[in-house]
Amino acid sequence: MSVDDVWQLRSVGRPQRLRDSSISSARPPPTVNRTAHPLSPILFTDPPPTMSLATYLSRFKSVSGSPTPSESLSLSQLAPSILNLTITDTPEQWTLYESLLLTTLRTGDDTSARLVLQRLSDRFGNSNARVMALQGIYDEATSSNHAQLEEVLKNYDEVLKEDPTNFPITKRRITLLHHLNKKTEAIAALTALLDLNPTDGECWSQLAQYYFEVSMFSQAIYCLEEVLLILPNAYNIHARLGEISCIAAETSGAGKEVEKLEASLRWYLRAVELCDGYLRGYYGVKMVTARLLQSKYSSATRTIPEEKVNKLNSVATVHLNDIVTGFEKNKKGFTGYNPAEVAAAKELLEADSSSS
C-alpha cells in the first residue's frame, strides 16, 4: 500500500481511494502478486505472535492501493501487535506506522489510530507538515457530521494562512473541498497549487479525476498528459487516457468519433506495451477495437486499417482469455488481479462469443 499520497483518503465515513487515480511507479511492476491472493482466507489466518518489522511491512506492501474491506480488516487487526513492538526509530518503522494509521481509520479502529498518531507526533512534532496532514486525516475520518467537517476545513485555512507552502495540508484541504461538494473551489485550489508546483504528478492525476467527474474530458486528458511528462512509463495513466478518450469519443460530434477511438486504442496499446499482462489495457483494446469494427464506421476514414484492428481484437481476446482462465485456476503468474476486473473481462469475453 502506498502511503506517499495524502489524497488517498476521502473525508467522511471510512476513507477510500478514488479509483485508479494513483500513479504507478516509473518501472512497470509485475502484475503478479504472489504474497496475497485475494481469495485466500486472509481473515482466518492468525499472524504468528512474533513477526518482525520487515514482515509487517511486507504484509502492508502486498496489499494494493485500494484494499478491499477484508484486506483492510486483516491489516487493521495487526495493530496491537505492531504497537507492542519496541520503537526502533527507523524509517521503516514510521512508514509502517503511517500505513497502520490509514488502515485503522478505514476499519474504524479509532483508538489505535489515535495511539499511532500520538506516537508519530511525539517523534516528529506537531508542526511537521506530514504529521499535520495525518492529524487532518484523523480529524476528517472521526468527524460525524457536516459541521465538524467545516470546522476541520477552517482549521486547514488557518494553517495555510500562516504557511502557504504546506503542501500536504493544501492537498487535504482540496480533498475536503471536493468532498463537501465544492467541486469548482477544489479545482480552482488545485490549479493554484499546480501553478506553484507543476512537477507533482499526483496533483495532475487528481485534477484529471476532478475534471473527468464534471465531464471536462479535454482538460482531463491535458492533465494526464502532464503526468506522462513526469512519469513517462506510468502504464496505468496510459490506460486511463485511453478510457477518457474513449468516453470523450461518445460525446464528440460525428466524424470525430473514429479519430478519438483510434487515439484511445493507441493509448491502450501503449499501456499494454509497457506492461504485458495488464488486464485493464487488454480490456480496453478489446472494447475499443470492437467498437471500431461496428458497421456504422465502415465507411469512415481511418488511419489504422480494418484488418489490423481485427487482428488486435483477437490478440486482446487471447490475452484476456489467458488471464481469466489463469486467474480462475490460480495459476502461477496470474494471481493478484482484482477479482472484479477479472469478472468484467469474463463478461466481455462471453458477450463477444455469444454475439459472433
Added chain:
Amino acid sequence: MAQVVGQQILRDPALFYWILFPITVVMILTGVLRHYATLLLQSAPKPLDSKAIREQKNYLHGINLRTNANQIPLSSFTSRKNYLVAAYGAGSFLKDPDAKNKAPANPMSDPNGMDQMMNMMKGNMMMIVPQTVIMGWINAFFSGFVIMKLPFPLTIRFKSMLQSGVMTKDMDVRWVSSLSWYFLCLFGLRSVFTFILGNENSADQTMAQVQQMNPQQNTQQLFGPGQDPAKMYSAEAENLEVMVQHEFVLDGIEDRILATV
C-alpha cells in the same frame, strides 16, 4: 642508496602502548566527536518561500517537457511549448520579475548565500580546529619517535610519507614515525567510521571535501547564489524553441504490438 637488509632497531615495547595505541584511539574518538558536533552545529536548511518554489518547479517543468516530449501528441506538445516559451521569455515565473534586467546580485550580500557559506565555514572549522590541536599535541609529545615496522618492504618513495618528522637518511622505509602514523590515521580511518557511525557520517574529512566540491547537491536550492534565474529561464526557453524533432511514441504502436505476437 644501499639498503641495509634486516636493519635492526631496538624498540621499547612501551612505544606501542604509549604512542601508537593512544594516537589511534584519539583519532577515532575525535572522528566520532566531530561527527556529533557537526550534527549539533548543522542548521536545518531554511524552507523556501512559495515564490522560490514556484520559480524552481516551473523551471523543472520545462525540462520535463523537453525530455519527455515524445510521450505526448505533437499538438499537445506544441501548445505547451508555445505557452512555456512565452512565459519563460516574459519572466512570469521569476521570484522578482523586476530583477530580470538587473545585474545579478552579489552572492556575498544574498542572505541565502550567506546561510550556505556559514554552514560551509562551520564544517571547515570542525575539520581545522581538531586537526591543529591534535597535530600540535603529537608534535609536542611524540615527535621523532619511530613506533612501528611494517611487515613488508617498500620503495624509497614512501620515505617522506612514512617517516615525516624523522630526519634519518639511512633508515629503512619500513619504519614508521609517529607523525606519519597520525597522517595515516587521518586519511585511512574512513571505513572504521563507516563501521561505527554508518554511511553518512561527517567524521571523515574526505566526505566533507566531496560535499564542498558540489554544495548544491544536498540543498534544496536549484539556483545557487550568483546564478541568475532569469538567464537560466531564457536559456531553457531557447532549448525548447529549437526542439524540432518530435516522434510521438504512439505512432505505429499497432504494428509494434502485432509484431510481438
